Amino acid sequence: MKAEIISIGTELLLGDTVDTNSAYLAGQLPLLGLDLNFISMVGDNQGRLIETLKQAWQRSDIIITTGGLGPTQDDITREAIAEFLGEKLTIDHALVQQFEELFRYFKREMPPTNIKQASKIPSAEIVPNPRGTAPGWWVENDNRIIVTMPGPPREMELMWTKEIVPRLQKRLSGAVIVSKTLKTFGLTEAEVDERASPFLPFTNPTVGTYAKIDGIYLRITAKAQTEDNAKKLIIQRENEIRGILNDYIWGTDSDTLESIVGNLLSSKKLTLATMESYTGGYLANIITNVPSSSKYFVGGLVAYSESSRAAFGLDSQYIAKYGTVSLEICETMATVAREKLGTSVGVGLTGVLGPDEIEGQSIGTIFVSIDDGQRKHSFARNYPGSRLQIKQRAVTAALFELRRILL
Amino acid sequence: MKAEIISIGTELLLGDTVDTNSAYLAGQLPLLGLDLNFISMVGDNQGRLIETLKQAWQRSDIIITTGGLGPTQDDITREAIAEFLGEKLTIDHALVQQFEELFRYFKREMPPTNIKQASKIPSAEIVPNPRGTAPGWWVENDNRIIVTMPGPPREMELMWTKEIVPRLQKRLSGAVIVSKTLKTFGLTEAEVDERASPFLPFTNPTVGTYAKIDGIYLRITAKAQTEDNAKKLIIQRENEIRGILNDYIWGTDSDTLESIVGNLLSSKKLTLATMESYTGGYLANIITNVPSSSKYFVGGLVAYSESSRAAFGLDSQYIAKYGTVSLEICETMATVAREKLGTSVGVGLTGVLGPDEIEGQSIGTIFVSIDDGQRKHSFARNYPGSRLQIKQRAVTAALFELRRILL
Numbered sequence: 001m002k003a004e005i006i007s008i009g010t011e012l013l014l015g016d017t018v019d020t021n022s023a024y025l026a027g028q029l030p031l032l033g034l035d036l037n038f039i040s041m042v043g044d045n046q047g048r049l050i051e052t053l054k055q056a057w058q059r060s061d062i063i064i065t066t067g068g069l070g071p072t073q074d075d076i077t078r079e080a081i082a083e084f085l086g087e088k089l090t091i092d093h094a095l096v097q098q099f100e101e102l103f104r105y106f107k108r109e110m111p112p113t114n115i116k117q118a119s120k121i122p123s124a125e126i127v128p129n130p131r132g133t134a135p136g137w138w139v140e141n142d143n144r145i146i147v148t149m150p151g152p153p154r155e156m157e158l159m160w161t162k163e164i165v166p167r168l169q170k171r172l173s174g175a176v177i178v179s180k181t182l183k184t185f186g187l188t189e190a191e192v193d194e195r196a197s198p199f200l201p202f203t204n205p206t207v208g209t210y211a212k213i214d215g216i217y218l219r220i221t222a223k224a225q226t227e228d229n230a231k232k233l234i235i236q237r238e239n240e241i242r243g244i245l246n247d248y249i250w251g252t253d254s255d256t257l258e259s260i261v262g263n264l265l266s267s268k269k270l271t272l273a274t275m276e277s278y279t280g281g282y283l284a285n286i287i288t289n290v291p292s293s294s295k296y297f298v299g300g301l302v303a304y305s306e307s308s309r310a311a312f313g314l315d316s317q318y319i320a321k322y323g324t325v326s327l328e329i330c331e332t333m334a335t336v337a338r339e340k341l342g343t344s345v346g347v348g349l350t351g352v353l354g355p356d357e358i359e360g361q362s363i364g365t366i367f368v369s370i371d372d373g374q375r376k377h378s379f380a381r382n383y384p385g386s387r388l389q390i391k392q393r394a395v396t397a398a399l400f401e402l403r404r405i406l407l
Numbered sequence: 408m409k410a411e412i413i414s415i416g417t418e419l420l421l422g423d424t425v426d427t428n429s430a431y432l433a434g435q436l437p438l439l440g441l442d443l444n445f446i447s448m449v450g451d452n453q454g455r456l457i458e459t460l461k462q463a464w465q466r467s468d469i470i471i472t473t474g475g476l477g478p479t480q481d482d483i484t485r486e487a488i489a490e491f492l493g494e495k496l497t498i499d500h501a502l503v504q505q506f507e508e509l510f511r512y513f514k515r516e517m518p519p520t521n522i523k524q525a526s527k528i529p530s531a532e533i534v535p536n537p538r539g540t541a542p543g544w545w546v547e548n549d550n551r552i553i554v555t556m557p558g559p560p561r562e563m564e565l566m567w568t569k570e571i572v573p574r575l576q577k578r579l580s581g582a583v584i585v586s587k588t589l590k591t592f593g594l595t596e597a598e599v600d601e602r603a604s605p606f607l608p609f610t611n612p613t614v615g616t617y618a619k620i621d622g623i624y625l626r627i628t629a630k631a632q633t634e635d636n637a638k639k640l641i642i643q644r645e646n647e648i649r650g651i652l653n654d655y656i657w658g659t660d661s662d663t664l665e666s667i668v669g670n671l672l673s674s675k676k677l678t679l680a681t682m683e684s685y686t687g688g689y690l691a692n693i694i695t696n697v698p699s700s701s702k703y704f705v706g707g708l709v710a711y712s713e714s715s716r717a718a719f720g721l722d723s724q725y726i727a728k729y730g731t732v733s734l735e736i737c738e739t740m741a742t743v744a745r746e747k748l749g750t751s752v753g754v755g756l757t758g759v760l761g762p763d764e765i766e767g768q769s770i771g772t773i774f775v776s777i778d779d780g781q782r783k784h785s786f787a788r789n790y791p792g793s794r795l796q797i798k799q800r801a802v803t804a805a806l807f808e809l810r811r812i813l814l
Contacts, residue, residue, distance in 0.1 A: 015434025027422025039448035139720025190518035193479040281688030282693025284709045291762045301717025302691045308706025355698045
């Protein structure tokens with residue numbers, strides 16, 4: 001079955017609000033076996049919303065709208081659906097009573113405009129909203145379904161999971177779509193695409209690649225009569241892809257490199273310290289985004305100037321010889337972090353973020369060194385991009401290497 | 408003139424990626440006096456993209472597309488536009504040469520698939536992409552304009568401001584819409600709204616409030632025949648708002664707290680060091696996101712465990728007495744950072760991010776202390792939100808206080 005999303009609200013067309021509802025729903029629909037082909041955004045304009053509904057009606061079986069259910073005059077979703085279907089809006093008096101009780105409970109007077117939210121058309125069923133005064137609609141007409149939900153994400157998401165998903169599941173039988181994402185690092189998107197090219201032409205499962213800040217992701221999507229069968233198709237394709245790309249795959253789905261590294265350190269009862277220069281604490285920050293990271297992360301040093309390098313115990317003669325942005329100093333940083341904070345592993349990270357070159361090293365040059373107490377694993381890279389992107393890539397490269405060593 | 412946005416990419420319809428490009432462009436179009444009536448999202452499907460283009464062609468003067476310009480097989484924007492307009496795609500050999508040079512510079516081999524990005528149709532003009540290998544297109548045909556830009560936001564945004572806006576400005580005349588954003592910290596959205604309420608009913612300039620992670624923003628938007636006249640309307644309203652909210656306003660438009668603090672430190676020739684515990688280096692990281700921050704930022708310490716606190720010279724008896732999450736220890740952290748790294752100012756930052764309470768302090772409790780060498784400025788707060796949100800709010804509170812002291 002084909003689904004389509006319409007997000008309604010002038011604020012979306014002014015750029016003040018990013019439409020996160022569509023992304024949320026887009027992630028939900030495949031789990032129900034629904035194909036999402038289009039998302040549209042329309043302002044609070046009845047004529048344009050009707051135009052959009054008309055077009056969705058021609059090409060989709062299920063139309064999901066969010067927004068435009070508030071009590072004010074510019075909330076026109078109900079009016080537009082009524083006009084589009086040629087049905088008459090009437091007030092549901094039981095609902096008006098519910099509203100009055102709700103307002104009494106919060107010791108507020110119900111504004112007369114709120115009555116508008118109690119209106120419905122004959123083919124609509126009222127869908128309760130446990131987190132607000134804007135109920136949704138479930139409309140069935142001419143073999144099509146219109147689902148109408150409020151715009152605030154926390155109201156919409158609860159209505160979706162508690163009310164709409166069970167109704168849809170009852171209706172739908174048939175194919176289920178399941179996805180799995182494999183996350184790689186170390187290859188460009190074109191390189192991943194080229195290696196995965198044998199699998200790209202297939203339609204079930206499909207394989208798509210996309211670039212994220214922590215690497216290139218491959219998404220395998222399978223369609224089958226049951227979830228189990230879809231998963232079987234995915235596992236088979238996953239194994240084939242791993243046969244080609246295994247050295248570069250560091251995780252799947254919701255994995256993050258920092259949580260994987262954290263789990264490895266925890267399970268091996270190892271501790272970690274960092275010393276960074278031009279990445280300015282980004283590595284320590286990312287590592288400590290993981291809850292309970294204090295179990296393995298002992299501390300970090302950010303050496304951003306000559307005096308801090310001296311205070312942290314880096315040898316100034318050695319720096320004079322090799323420069324602050326060099327593999328030699330990066331290795332010393334890893335060792336100093338490890339020894340100074342008494343940890344099993346120390347990571348040194350430095351690089352040139354711009355705006356200028358440093359010591360003749362071009363912008364985007366990064367050095368990573370990991371001292372595990374027995375030996376040092378060190379390398380240099382050069383990344384394109386902005387200041388922030390170089391920071392992010394340097395940290396990703398360090399975590400990817402740390403994962404490799406811990407495995 | 409009517410504009411319409413089409414965002415292209417299956418990842419948008421899978422919910423993996425939130426379409427922030429449309430929100431960015433939606434915020435830009437009013438500045439050019441363009442009316443945005445529709446935003447659509449389409450997957451990497453040539454037939455459906457052509458259908459969407461056809462419909463946009465009927466109702467809009469300017470069609471702006473983002474995404475689908477990559478080197479891989481599923482990037483089909485160029486192919487779809489060519490087919491829709493009935494024009495033939497050919498390779499631009501000068502562009503292929505440019506790509507080869509770019510890849511040589513980064514010491515990587517150009518994958519053969521990249522040649523696809525050098526293709527164009529007769530009615531398209533190539534738009535340079537200074538941040539990637541996917542050039543855009545500026546297409547004029549039948550009194551309509553199609554602007555085609557790449558999907559990655561930083562590539563798209565630079566192409567938009569440097570290349571597309573000047574081309575559009577040459578084309579357009581008529582009313583100009585200008586906006587100015589005032590950024591506040593320290594009040595809730597409802598409080599800002601209440602104080603600004605005298606200005607909210609007006610239509611020119613309009614005043615809107617919205618919540619961001621670094622505070623509540625007020626956006627003043629004025630419409631006039633010339634940019635100068637619009638700016639005059641804005642300045643008048645801005646002065647009135649400043650009369651009410653001045654203590655809370657820390658910047659405007661593209662200002663960031665870290666760049667404001669950086670400028671203040673630079674102009675006063677002061678230096679800064681930080682010591683953080685549970686914020687894990689986020690403050691140092693944010694400070695060093697500013698280019699040339701090495702002029703004033705000397706270094707940072709991340710004390711994430713008992714042993715690192717000891718290594719950094721915090722008195723263990725004092726910690727035993729007050730606890731690691733306390734105003735007393737936070738003040739010591741500020742002083743130790745300042746003294747150890749020999750700076751004019753030291754900042755101590757600690758807080759409870761969860762998953763558990765620490766020493767009986769609830770999740771969301773944060774402490775900030777700033778030692779300027781003469782006295783210590785310290786305070787406690789409690790912020791709601793996720794681990795990351797508490798981190799961000801703690802750092803914003805610290806930078807806001809640092810700005811206040813430096814002023």
